Amino acid sequence: MSDEAKRKPAKRPRAEMPCQDPAERVRNFNEVALGYDEELAVAEAERCLSCKDSKCRDGCPVDVDISGFIAKIRDRDFRGAYEAIKGTNSLPAICGRVCPQETQCEAKCLLGRKGEPIAIGRLERFAADWAMSQGKDRPADIKPNGRRVAIVGSGPAGLTCAGDLAKKGYEVTIFEALHAPGGVLVYGIPEFRLPKRIVAEEIDNLRALGVNIQCDVVVGRTITVDELFDEGYDAVFLGTGAGLPMFMNIPGETLNGVYSANEFLTRTNLMKAYLFPEWDTPIKVGRRVAVVGAGNVAMDSVRCAKRLGAEEAIIVYRRSEAEMPARLEEVHHAKEEGVIFHTLTNPVRILGDEKGWVCGLECLRMELGEPDDSGRRRPIPVKGSEFVLEVDTVVMALGTTPNPLVSQTTPGLEVNRWGCLVTRDEDGLTTRDLVWAAGDAVTGAATVILAMGGGKKAAAAIDRVLRG
Amino acid sequence: MFEILKKRDLTPVTKLFVVEAPLVARKARPGQFVIVRVTESGERIPLTIADYDAGAGTVTIVVQEVGLTSRLVGALGEGERILDFVGPLGRPAPLTDRGPVVLVGGGFGVAPIYPIAKVLKTKGVKVISIIGARTKDLLILEEEMRSVSDELLVATDDGSKGHKGFVTDVLKQLIESGREIEEVIAIGPMVMMRAVSRTTEPYKLRTLVSLDPIMVDGTGMCGACRCTVGGEVKFACVDGPIFDAHQVDFDEAVRRGHMYDAEQKLALAKLEVAATGGRGGCACGGGR
Ligand SMILES: Cc1cc2nc3c(=O)[nH]c(=O)nc-3n(C[C@H](O)[C@H](O)[C@H](O)COP(=O)(O)OP(=O)(O)OC[C@H]3O[C@@H](n4cnc5c(N)ncnc54)[C@H](O)[C@@H]3O)c2cc1C
Ligand SMILES: Cc1cc2nc3c(=O)[nH]c(=O)nc-3n(C[C@H](O)[C@H](O)[C@H](O)COP(=O)(O)OP(=O)(O)OC[C@H]3O[C@@H](n4cnc5c(N)ncnc54)[C@H](O)[C@@H]3O)c2cc1C
Numbered sequence: 019m020s021d022e023a024k025r026k027p028a029k030r031p032r033a034e035m036p037c038q039d040p041a042e043r044v045r046n047f048n049e050v051a052l053g054y055d056e057e058l059a060v061a062e063a064e065r066c067l068s069c070k071d072s073k074c075r076d077g078c079p080v081d082v083d084i085s086g087f088i089a090k091i092r093d094r095d096f097r098g099a100y101e102a103i104k105g106t107n108s109l110p111a112i113c114g115r116v117c118p119q120e121t122q123c124e125a126k127c128l129l130g131r132k133g134e135p136i137a138i139g140r141l142e143r144f145a146a147d148w149a150m151s152q153g154k155d156r157p158a159d160i161k162p163n164g165r166r167v168a169i170v171g172s173g174p175a176g177l178t179c180a181g182d183l184a185k186k187g188y189e190v191t192i193f194e195a196l197h198a199p200g201g202v203l204v205y206g207i208p209e210f211r212l213p214k215r216i217v218a219e220e221i222d223n224l225r226a227l228g229v230n231i232q233c234d235v236v237v238g239r240t241i242t243v244d245e246l247f248d249e250g251y252d253a254v255f256l257g258t259g260a261g262l263p264m265f266m267n268i269p270g271e272t273l274n275g276v277y278s279a280n281e282f283l284t285r286t287n288l289m290k291a292y293l294f295p296e297w298d299t300p301i302k303v304g305r306r307v308a309v310v311g312a313g314n315v316a317m318d319s320v321r322c323a324k325r326l327g328a329e330e331a332i333i334v335y336r337r338s339e340a341e342m343p344a345r346l347e348e349v350h351h352a353k354e355e356g357v358i359f360h361t362l363t364n365p366v367r368i369l370g371d372e373k374g375w376v377c378g379l380e381c382l383r384m385e386l387g388e389p390d391d392s393g394r395r396r397p398i399p400v401k402g403s404e405f406v407l408e409v410d411t412v413v414m415a416l417g418t419t420p421n422p423l424v425s426q427t428t429p430g431l432e433v434n435r436w437g438c439l440v441t442r443d444e445d446g447l448t449t450r451d452l453v454w455a456a457g458d459a460v461t462g463a464a465t466v467i468l469a470m471g472g473g474k475k476a477a478a479a480i481d482r483v484l485r486g
Numbered sequence: 487m488f489e490i491l492k493k494r495d496l497t498p499v500t501k502l503f504v505v506e507a508p509l510v511a512r513k514a515r516p517g518q519f520v521i522v523r524v525t526e527s528g529e530r531i532p533l534t535i536a537d538y539d540a541g542a543g544t545v546t547i548v549v550q551e552v553g554l555t556s557r558l559v560g561a562l563g564e565g566e567r568i569l570d571f572v573g574p575l576g577r578p579a580p581l582t583d584r585g586p587v588v589l590v591g592g593g594f595g596v597a598p599i600y601p602i603a604k605v606l607k608t609k610g611v612k613v614i615s616i617i618g619a620r621t622k623d624l625l626i627l628e629e630e631m632r633s634v635s636d637e638l639l640v641a642t643d644d645g646s647k648g649h650k651g652f653v654t655d656v657l658k659q660l661i662e663s664g665r666e667i668e669e670v671i672a673i674g675p676m677v678m679m680r681a682v683s684r685t686t687e688p689y690k691l692r693t694l695v696s697l698d699p700i701m702v703d704g705t706g707m708c709g710a711c712r713c714t715v716g717g718e719v720k721f722a723c724v725d726g727p728i729f730d731a732h733q734v735d736f737d738e739a740v741r742r743g744h745m746y747d748a749e750q751k752l753a754l755a756k757l758e759v760a761a762t763g764g765r766g767g768c769a770c771g772g773g774r
């Protein structure tokens with residue numbers, strides 16, 4: 019192909035992602051983004067410049083060979099593309115769907131300087147979905163090395179660490195507090211964004227590698243880290259996430275009808291309250307629902323509320339739209355679905371009726387002042403601007419911190435002032451020998467791909483140390 | 487795992503199960519609870535540990551059938567398995583070395599009182615137990631309680647056994663009689679615990695209760711179980727479930743317990759349809 023012909027497709031806009039129609043999808047929990055077909059994927063792959071010094075790769079926390087796998091899609095070698103991604107990313111079907119690409123790989127793409135960056139996430143998802151449609155991964159040939167590692171928590175950090183160690187011949191057991199493995203991937207992120215069959219498939223792949231998963235074990239209660247060592251584990255990896263919900267500590271937070279986003283999403287996703295009464299766990303969604311916050315968790319909550327039948331689903335956020343931490347795509351999808359955004363609005367009080375149910379959310383209007391520590395302009399209240407949003411359900415999506423159950427029951431395991439586990443090196447070694455940690459438990463609430471990257475590093479370090 | 491080794495019908499609506507759960511048994515302490523789930527599409531419900539035997543690897547639970555899930559649990563038989571059985575959750579009851587301690591158990595609440603009495607007894611603490619129910623046939627674990635109490639007092643609402651009236655009447659008489667009492671621990675329906683709290687408050691008598699708010703995970707992850715204690719919001723599953731009664735906002739706790747009244751009726755209706763269609767005869771023992 020001449021240089022000329024190679025360059026041309028780059029000028030095209032990126033291939034649109036086929037999506038379920040907004041009017042239709044607010045009435046179901048099926049996946050919103052339908053995925054590229056082969057033709058769309060090849061067309062999008064053709065736009066890639068296959069840069070020698072590909073900047074996109076620097077934006078990926080797990081160093082996916084982006085230009086390499088895209089070239090293979092362009093050449094219709096879909097299996098090869100999948101394997102190229104799998105080289106460094108063990109959960110591509112998940113990352114392709116939930117990575118905040120616009121701040122990671124796609125943010126660095128050369129094409130993004132003038133036009134639209136390559137849709138790297140969508141292509142990654144395509145390759146992974148294609149491979150899944152072709153049947154199971156062939157289980158690798160594994161020689162057991164006789165050493166045992168306990169993994170605490172089955173979120174992306176734990177799953178990745180477990181997979182890497184199992185491939186190296188370790189006997190790996192994952193201990194999970196809930197009745198189903200997957201962490202936030204199953205209890206937090208909704209079906210319409212990440213179908214649970216995909217998570218289940220990835221977990222099956224791990225089981226095929228010989229990983230043993232024990233649900234219903236709360237480490238710190240059912241068994242302690244020290245007892246795991248007593249049981250003969252040679253090392254322990256903590257991927258316990260950041261599951262403790264924060265509240266605002268404003269009046270009215272214990273009224274009936276106030277949820278933490280964790281409870282709202284766990285009832286909806288893990289317990290499938292959207293199928294109540296066919297499934298047994300109920301959820302209460304009023305006619306007007308306010309979700310406080312504007313991260314991924316808030317977007318997921320507000321879009322669930324809409325699907326659960328709320329007539330009005332409202333985001334209440336104290337900063338402006340530019341500061342919203344959610345993935346762009348989620349904000350865009352939420353808007354398409356009719357979610358109402360009250361930005362520069364801060365709740366000060368939840369109002370209740372005579373029976374103790376929520377009947378309103380009193381808010382203050384805000385304006386943006388000087389930038390704060392995070393570099394974002396600080397919101398300051400406008401005096402006398404109180405007003406009441408009439409709502410009957412309030413969901414607090416303000417962020418989460420790590421659960422102290424493990425640190426409180428493990429002598430010598432240090433946490434910092436935010437409750438995050440202290441690590442002694444890049445690999446996630448904690449202040450206890452032979453105990454590593456990664457993911458949200460170390461960083462505080464972050465991303466799937468960072469948790470995976472951390473789990474990977476820890477696996478490599480565990481292998482180095484245990485081999486001596 | 488989680489096989490039911492023994493089942494005993496304590497009353498038509500109250501069932502005792504001895505469950506094989508070695509990891510839970512090894513760590514269990516009085517005051518802690520487990521969360522169970524019995525079907526793939528089922529709800530998670532908390533049940534207090536009513537006894538445990540680390541050697542045998544068993545945990546005893548007592549369930550009172552009130553709604554859908556508790557009935558599904560109650561319908562299980564020996565040899566069947568409980569799908570999920572996770573614990574021990576919550577903080578163990580803080581047990582004093584100084585007696586006498588008055589233990590008050592109402593309804594199914596007698597079951598969680600039992601391991602507390604047992605441990606106090608082995609510590610040599612004097613235990614006076616007051617157990618109650620609506621009527622004689624609903625009274626549970628009387629013999630077991632007698633064996634671990636220095637004194638056992640019984641109350642039934644209808645007077646079919648022991649004192650006619652509430653456990654709080656008996657408690658009040660006990661206090662008024664001038665007997666030495668170090669502290670009171672009361673477990674039972676929220677309204678009973680509120681009544682006990684109101685009874686002991688004027689005497690500034692240290693009183694502990696075990697709150698039973700609606701829960702989901704039981705590990706501090708969801709906040710469903712929050713309650714106000716001493717003006718602060720606490721998560722009962724990790725900060726409790728046992729709290730200083732005089733600090734608890736009972737009205738709020740009772741109110742939060744009604745969050746899903748409408749949905750619970752719906753769920754039960756589903757079960758009744760299934761029961762009349764399927765197994766023949768209603769499993770319902772008359773509800774509460
Ligand atoms: C609603 C929501 C939406 C999100 N959306 C995105 C997104 O679009 N893109 C993105 O990149 N990130 C997103 N995130 C963030 C991302 O999901 C997390 O950063 C990531 O899941 C962290 O992984 P982890 O393995 O550290 O922990 P988690 O996924 O939190 O998993 C931790 C696991 O450990 C278990 N556990 C905890 N304590 C114990 C214990 N004591 N014993 C046994 N098990 C224990 C927990 O039950 C849980 O299963 C979202 C988060 C939420 C809540
Ligand atoms: C720490 C704790 C210990 C408990 N110990 C026992 C025990 O030893 N024996 C016993 O019989 N019961 C116990 N309970 C109460 C028991 O969990 C509820 O009766 C049960 O959840 C009812 O479920 P259901 O579907 O049968 O009834 P539903 O019809 O759903 O509800 C009936 C009542 O139970 C309450 N309830 C409903 N769902 C939950 C839930 N997920 N968590 C807590 N309460 C709920 C409701 O507020 C309502 O008042 C305990 C509760 C807690 C929190």
Ligand code: SF4
Nearest residue numbers: 078082113117122123
């Ligand atoms: S893993 Fe995430 S950041 Fe890395 S290339 Fe894939 S989508 Fe981009």
Ligand code: SF4
Nearest residue numbers: 066067069074127128
């Ligand atoms: S920077 Fe963009 S155009 Fe260049 S290789 Fe990466 S994805 Fe392709």
Ligand code: FES
Nearest residue numbers: 704706708709723
């Ligand atoms: S039950 Fe979820 S935090 Fe207590």
